[in-house]
Amino acid sequence: MANTFGYGAMTNHLADIQKSKAIIIFGANPAVNHPVGFQHFLKAKEINGSKLIVIDPRFTRTAAKADMFIQIRGGTDIAFMYGMINLIIENGWADTQYINERTFGFEEIKKEAQKYTPDVVANVCGVDKKELLEVTKLYANTKPGTLIWAMGLTQHSIGTGNTRLAPILQLILGNIGISGGGTNILRGHDNVQGATDVGCNADSLPGYYGLSEGAFKHWSDVWGIDYDWIKSRFSPDMMDKNGFTLARWWQGVLQEDDEKIHNGKSNKIRSMMVMGNGIISVAQTSKVKEALDNLELFIMIDPFPHDAIAYTDKKDGVYLLPGTTQFEVSGSVTATNRSGQWRYRVIEPIYESKPDQEILFALARKLGFYEEYTKSLYNIAKKYNRTQFQWPEDATRELNIGMKTIGLSGWTPERLKSHTDNWGLFDTLTLKGFGPMQDQYYGLPWPCWNQNHPGTPNLYDEHLPVSEGGSGFRQNFGLTQEINGKTYDMLAAKNSFPPKSNIKGGYPEITADNIEKLIGKKLSNEEKKIVQGKNWKTDLSMILVNKALEAGLCPFGNGRARMYVGEWIDKVPTHREPIHTPRPDLIEKYPTYADKSNHWRVDTKYQSLQKDYTKEFPIQLNTARLVTHNGQGIEARVSLALSEINPEMFINLHPNTAANLGLQDGDMVWVYSPEGGKAKIKLKLSFSIKENVAFAPFHWAGIFRGKNLSQNYPQGYIPYSIGENINGVTNYGYDIVTQIPETKCGLCRIEKA
Numbered sequence: 020m021a022n023t024f025g026y027g028a029m030t031n032h033l034a035d036i037q038k039s040k041a042i043i044i045f046g047a048n049p050a051v052n053h054p055v056g057f058q059h060f061l062k063a064k065e066i067n068g069s070k071l072i073v074i075d076p077r078f079t080r081t082a083a084k085a086d087m088f089i090q091i092r093g094g095t096d097i098a099f100m101y102g103m104i105n106l107i108i109e110n111g112w113a114d115t116q117y118i119n120e121r122t123f124g125f126e127e128i129k130k131e132a133q134k135y136t137p138d139v140v141a142n143v144c145g146v147d148k149k150e151l152l153e154v155t156k157l158y159a160n161t162k163p164g165t166l167i168w169a170m171g172l173t174q175h176s177i178g179t180g181n182t183r184l185a186p187i188l189q190l191i192l193g194n195i196g197i198s199g200g201g202t203n204i205l206r207g208h209d210n211v212q213g214a215t216d217v218g219c220n221a222d223s224l225p226g227y228y229g230l231s232e233g234a235f236k237h238w239s240d241v242w243g244i245d246y247d248w249i250k251s252r253f254s255p256d257m258m259d260k261n262g263f264t265l266a267r268w269w270q271g272v273l274q275e276d277d278e279k280i281h282n283g284k285s286n287k288i289r290s291m292m293v294m295g296n297g298i299i300s301v302a303q304t305s306k307v308k309e310a311l312d313n314l315e316l317f318i319m320i321d322p323f324p325h326d327a328i329a330y331t332d333k334k335d336g337v338y339l340l341p342g343t344t345q346f347e348v349s350g351s352v353t354a355t356n357r358s359g360q361w362r363y364r365v366i367e368p369i370y371e372s373k374p375d376q377e378i379l380f381a382l383a384r385k386l387g388f389y390e391e392y393t394k395s396l397y398n399i400a401k402k403y404n405r406t407q408f409q410w411p412e413d414a415t416r417e418l419n420i421g422m423k424t425i426g427l428s429g430w431t432p433e434r435l436k437s438h439t440d441n442w443g444l445f446d447t448l449t450l451k452g453f454g455p456m457q458d459q460y461y462g463l464p465w466p467c468w469n470q471n472h473p474g475t476p477n478l479y480d481e482h483l484p485v486s487e488g489g490s491g492f493r494q495n496f497g498l499t500q501e502i503n504g505k506t507y508d509m510l511a512a513k514n515s516f517p518p519k520s521n522i523k524g525g526y527p528e529i530t531a532d533n534i535e536k537l538i539g540k541k542l543s544n545e546e547k548k549i550v551q552g553k554n555w556k557t558d559l560s561m562i563l564v565n566k567a568l569e570a571g572l573c574p575f576g577n578g579r580a581r582m583y584v585g586e587w588i589d590k591v592p593t594h595r596e597p598i599h600t601p602r603p604d605l606i607e608k609y610p611t612y613a614d615k616s617n618h619w620r621v622d623t624k625y626q627s628l629q630k631d632y633t634k635e636f637p638i639q640l641n642t643a644r645l646v647t648h649n650g651q652g653i654e655a656r657v658s659l660a661l662s663e664i665n666p667e668m669f670i671n672l673h674p675n676t677a678a679n680l681g682l683q684d685g686d687m688v689w690v691y692s693p694e695g696g697k698a699k700i701k702l703k704l705s706f707s708i709k710e711n712v713a714f715a716p717f718h719w720a721g722i723f724r725g726k727n728l729s730q731n732y733p734q735g736y737i738p739y740s741i742g743e744n745i746n747g748v749t750n751y752g753y754d755i756v757t758q759i760p761e762t763k764c765g766l767c768r769i770e771k772a
């Protein structure tokens with residue numbers, strides 16, 4: 020299933036934020052969710068005099084540290100960013116040279132931005148137009164500026180549009196590819212970057228290769244197994260299709276409504292194995308519960324007693340296998356800034372718990388494909404004259420062989436270990452190493468092209484040679500593109516290239532066919548034979564990558580960043596009202612998408628659901644995190660100490676809203692959703708949100724529609740703190756590309772219980 024919550028990567032690194040002169044945060048609360056990383060924001064302010072700007076519907080702990088805080092209406096960031104872009108262009112604050120040399124599609128963005136005059140933005144976003152002007156003036160004129168986002172931008176039906184427009188704003192200001200700049204997406208779980216990179220997504224093989232025949236052939240090559248064998252494992256029409264996502268897998272079990280499933284011959288999902296996910300942490304948990312009840316087999320592999328056990332009424336075919344924690348395993352993980360870390364095991368697995376990979380190996384044996392599953396590991400062992408593979412080192416070596424796209428060939432276990440071992444020999448501000456670690460960046464942030472490459476501290480930086488971590492933009496989208504019949508060059512302009520480049524301008528990605536011309540040298544006949552028909556992504560010999568680097572060229576070429584995507588529904592990012600909007604008067608002007616059939620194997624509703632709900636459901640519901648709890652919450656709610664700090668589920672309302680509803684602080688209230696969900700929660704009054712907005716954390720479970728489920732946990736394993744799960748009331752609504760749930764932006768009604 021897709022990692023529904025994964026979005027992008029940091030272009031720069033956390034310490035690099037200290038070099039920013041302006042920091043603008045859209046929909047992230049690092050003081051709470053990245054409290055260690057937040058030290059870099061505070062240092063930027065205190066040491067570098069940086070200005071901190073926070074755009075959030077809620078006055079957060081991060082906002083409390085801001086120089087400027089704009090309390091935006093949830094779900095309207097596109098309108099706000101276009102408002103900024105419009106003012107930037109009008110006032111001549113755009114970096115025209117950068118736009119001309121390194122980007123594509125600016126004129127189309129300009130056209131869309133012109134619609135967002137300060138008056139329009141004030142109306143759509145619920146902000147003062149003076150605030151928009153002040154923020155824009157400050158941010159556009161204080162450089163370098165870094166743009167930070169996290170879940171406040173992504174968890175929307177227009178999440179993809181949000182995450183396209185934020186980098187576009189940075190491109191227009193020339194803020195990408197410089198130290199102190201960039202778009203820095205603060206990632207979620209430990210190793211979520213690594214999990215995305217290795218392909219825990221339903222739309223790609225490892226390394227973002229996709230699901231094409233070429234992608235399968237590449238990985239067959241890496242794994243040393245027959246492409247035809249892999250092909251034989253799929254029904255013919257499903258091999259290249261996206262899978263289900265975590266957000267909507269339940270639709271693959273339930274078939275009772277008008278949203279069809281498109282799962283080929285297999286039809287319904289009958290069993291599910293969950294490894295390291297809370298499962299009821301997505302919207303529509305009553306549907307999740309129904310789907311769990313209807314599975315034939317449900318297996319959870321987790322170090323803790325999973326809340327989903329309490330949720331389902333299923334009596335048999337439910338298994339909880341004791342998994343290990345990160346302290347009982349070792350291996351490489353990827354940090355939020357793309358740097359690798361080697362993690363050593365702290366203790367042996369305790370009691371009867373087993374590391375995840377042992378469970379997977381045992382399963383592969385039972386299912387009869389252990390040999391194919393481990394073939395590449397045994398092939399690597401052979402190269403080292405061993406009869407057994409070495410876990411986890413050989414798994415990392417497999418990534419070195421296969422993951423060209425993001426440049427993991429330089430991440431050998433030996434190098435990663437030496438970074439962890441010599442942790443104290445790196446500069447904490449620049450990541451540069453000293454002594455034996457000289458000429459390397461801490462953790463070899465990817466792309467780390469080969470075993471001599473130092474890693475890439477900041478992406479797309481044309482101030483450094485490629486061999487020292489520099490590059491232009493990826494040349495991914497063809498040599499030319501058309502807009503309204505006019506053809507545009509997709510290679511970077513003549514003057515735009517990193518130092519020491521053999522080509523003084525843009526060039527395509529490296530292939531066997533173009534390499535001699537680009538590097539200005541001949542390959543030997545033998546080299547030619549080896550790389551024939553390959554490109555830099557599929558050439559396991561490393562000849563193409565190494566030769567490119569020697570000529571100062573980047574394997575992925577030197578192209579233009581794309582602001583306009585002709586083949587997408589929103590060719591440029593487009594503001595659309597949330598499906599459940601508190602401003603139904605704006606639906607006509609900013610309608611949501613047409614319903615989408617076969618969206619990650621299920622039909623998904625947009626326009627057919629969008630209408631005026633505000634009479635019955637007048638309050639906008641925002642959900643997010645607390646510092647003491649984590650994710651679905653089981654890890655913290657089985658801790659007595661953490662449970663004591665934040666012992667109970669709550670929902671916030673502004674005192675005026677509460678008073679209008681006849682409610683006071685401490686009342687138990689029923690929260691109702693348009694989809695028929697309800698939850699009984701304690702009311703806490705707060706000035707951190709505007710009137711007619713509610714805020715709730717999503718960390719609780721164990722009470723469902725007022726009913727205590729604690730007898731359903733295994734004996735002796737009832738969490739210290741249980742409560743209603745707010746995802747019982749978060750609304751239907753999913754992103755048009757990734758299908759992430761619209762959990763930041765629904766509607767509800769609140770009544771005294």
Ligand SMILES: Nc1nc2c(c(=O)[nH]1)N[C@H]1C(S)=C(S)[C@@H](COP(=O)(O)OP(=O)(O)OC[C@H]3O[C@@H](n4cnc5c(=O)[nH]c(N)nc54)[C@H](O)[C@@H]3O)O[C@H]1N2
Pocket residue numbers: 024045046047048049051052053074075076077079091092093094095096168169170171172205206207208641642643644645646647648649650763764
């Ligand atoms: N203590 C703790 N730390 C965590 C986690 C945890 O559960 N607990 N979870 C980890 C994970 S998995 C993740 S993904 C990260 C998430 O890190 P963050 O994204 O920082 O997490 P949230 O608190 O969910 O949301 C951030 C902010 O988005 C705001 N927001 C909501 N809607 C909008 C909107 O439409 N526009 C704008 N501009 N802002 C909006 C919310 O009010 C909230 O303040 O945190 C990680 N760190």
Ligand SMILES: Nc1nc2c(c(=O)[nH]1)N[C@H]1C(S)=C(S)[C@@H](COP(=O)(O)OP(=O)(O)OC[C@H]3O[C@@H](n4cnc5c(=O)[nH]c(N)nc54)[C@H](O)[C@@H]3O)O[C@H]1N2
Pocket residue numbers: 024170174207208294295296297298299300301302320321322323325342343344345375642643644649650651652653654717745746749762763
């Ligand atoms: N309303 C609302 N809903 C949300 C969000 C929101 O902001 N609002 N945020 C969303 C986001 S960004 C996320 S990431 C999800 C988070 O939701 P989940 O991913 O469901 O949250 P976690 O509680 O982190 O679940 C991780 C599970 O993995 C287990 N685990 C830890 N280490 C290991 C290991 O090594 N092996 C195995 N097998 N298991 C392990 C933990 O015990 C835990 O049960 O919630 C999403 N849901």
Ligand SMILES: [Mo]
Pocket residue numbers: 024207208
């Ligand atoms: Mo997350």
